[in-house]
Amino acid sequence: MKRKWTDESVYGKDTVTRVLSMSNEEYEAAFDGNLKFGTAGLRGYMDAGTNRMNVFTVKKAAIAIAKWIKKNNAEDRGVVIGYDVRHNSRDFAKITASVMEYFNIKYYFFDEIVATPHLSYSVRHLKTFCGVMVTASHNPKDYNGYKVYKRTGSQILEDDAEIIENFMNEINEEELANIPNKKPIEFNFKHVFNDYYRDIMSLSMYDDKTPFKMVYSPYNGCGEKTAKKILKDKNVMFFIPKEQEFPDPDFTTIPYPNPEVKETFSLAIDLAEKENANLIVVNDPDADRMSFASREGKIFRIFSGNEIGAILIYYLLLVRKERGLTTNGRIVKTIVTDDLGIEIARDFGYKTFETLTGFKNISVFANELDAKDEEFIFGYEESIGYEIGSVVRDKDGLSALLYVVDAYRYFKNKNMTFQNVLEEIHQNYGYHIENNFSIYFEGVDSSEKMNGVMKEFREDFVDRLFDIEVDKRKDYLLETGSMKTNALIYNLKNGIKICMRPSGTEPKLKIYMYGVGDDKEKIMIELNKLREKVEQFAK
Structure with a gap:
């Protein structure tokens, strides 16, 4: 099978060597589609491949963001770029700055690591069109991510994420190769930090x-x-x-x-x-x-x-x-x-x-x-x-x-x-007791397995959840507008509320169970019983 990303003139010797050294299983996982750009931006394991975080997926995202900025005629307002402590975070941020410079877009590139809330604050404070934060938050060390903020200082919603992802899908290897990496002009973070600190202390x-x-x-x-x-x-x-x-x-x-x-x-x-x-x-x-x-x-x-x-x-x-x-x-x-x-x-x-x-x-x-x-x-x-x-x-x-x-x-x-x-x-x-957990799915088809379990819950449990009568059920896939999402909530007649949704960043089903009442021990027993049934059903 001919492998992708083997052109050294585009991807460089190190990346090509890594691609060629991958086992078939590694290669299939690394090139299993494109790393999806959503409202939380990009997040994934760092390695070569279209489904991984690396300089090329980041560069595609940066080019797409630059085109989104130009589409809104916001080159002069520009973008503020921050990065955290993780491996490659500063490099990914530098690539972003290089792309902005190539497209003649104003940018602020911080001269030190910053926290995500610092970046969110900076967007409004500097009155930029948007912001980019390179971080994978609390994920393990081998992960990284790429968040995008709009001019309000909050993360982008589905409409802007869709525009950016569409731009990403149009970018070819030639466009990637044509944009050089340059040393960014750094912006002193202290100018922003002092105001951020004053405002949060207030x-x-x-x-x-x-x-x-x-x-x-x-x-x-x-x-x-x-x-x-x-x-x-x-x-x-x-x-x-x-x-x-x-x-x-x-x-x-x-x-x-x-x-x-x-x-x-x-x-x-x-x-x-x-x-x-x-x-x-x-x-x-x-x-x-x-x-x-x-x-x-x-x-x-x-x-x-x-x-x-x-x-x-x-x-x-x-x-x-x-x-x-x-x-x-x-x-x-x-x-x-x-x-x-x-x-x-x-x-x-x-x-x-x-x-x-x-x-x-x-x-x-x-x-x-x-x-x-x-x-x-x-x-x-x-x-x-x-x-x-x-x-x-x-x-x-x-x-x-x-x-x-x-x-x-x-x-x-x-x-x-x-x-x-x-x-x-x-x-x-009253006592509010929780029993929250996640069900993990493995393998190349992990997302399909997870979505299949959600489908079975939707179809098999309407009036009763196992042996418990349902008082009210809400399927958020049936909602319209901004409240539509892949989530189910059951309010059961025994006083338990259970919510379930697929994770947006990992192949796992997130389950949230809450019980309310005056008898703490009884609530805990009922929650544990229901958890066992949910886990068994999802196997």
Whole structure:
């Protein structure tokens, strides 16, 4: 079989050598179609091939973005380009800058690694037409990605993603070869950082600066400098695990640097025990996600994204009430996120909204409220993403860090730990128990297997889900407009809510199960029973 990408004049000797050395299985996976450009841009394993992240797929994406900019006559507004700590991130960003220069498009190329929320902020601050962030967020070290932001500072939606992908599909080898790689003109990030920092610090709603001890970890990523400044200015005595303090593209101590994985907290917990600290806050490598753990008795309790969202909303609305602020603020969550935060908000008299998964959808509300006499105050989803206020139109793990520090002090002054706060919330609104998991699919046909399971759920379970009667079922493929997506939600008559959707970046089916009631143990048993049935059915 004749292999693609064997022309050294286009792809270079190293790439051609790699393609020719691939096993048949490796080659088929690497060239199994094109890496799809969606609303989250590109994300994939780094290697040669049309279905991989490499200098050529990135160059095609950059050319497509340049043509999209020119289509909108926005060459003078241009693009801001950021990159994280990962292998090849700076190189991919440099390629993007070279393409922009070739097309005579203005660009800002940062002179150092930046966090994803920094990039989102920069788009609005510099008034560019769009932004590009090279990052794979919390994926393992061998992955990278390529996010695109529109002029509002939020990620692009389907209409723009489709235009960019169509441009990508039209690009041929000759066009790739004709655009030279040049050294970019660098832009000093400090010009943007100072304003970003001022604006996120303005979100703080609790002024107490009584010192306390905590541990922070940036997971060897981009959050370290900003987090240190926040914690120093908030008068926090903080400690950072030395092995995770500075940028490391290999993520040596945490091969899968996702704070949702509890095992990633181990070094931070060890340090907190040593220093007698009571709070741990961590960011993922591009600092758009945040999670925390607090000392509860003799152990550290790691909180889920749903629990953190509920605690932060409770804190925020208590403080707003104490300050006599209006209930004009708006709170947004995604359809797969637990309803507890929404129940709290409604109890305090705030309007709430629900949208599809992803902060590109949450930020739509922030953008729309700009034109109204209403305030976007909080958006969140269960995967430890939080958008506080409208300073950054994406999830921001650094402003979330700030809020956790303030909330910790606020409740500490009431002699409450975060676990005490959650217990108080449950007393007021009932126990909200979650049992979320993913079902992974392997092989070249992994996506087909995953979609087949979704199809079977749609066809086989309408009035009953296994032996449980369905109270209400919603199939989002039947929706129209912006709410149409491949997701199913069942509200069961035993009080359980189950949501399922395919992941947008990996071959896995994501399952979200929530139970509400007064009997915590009973809810947990029912959730475990249903999980076993779902996992067995999907095999």
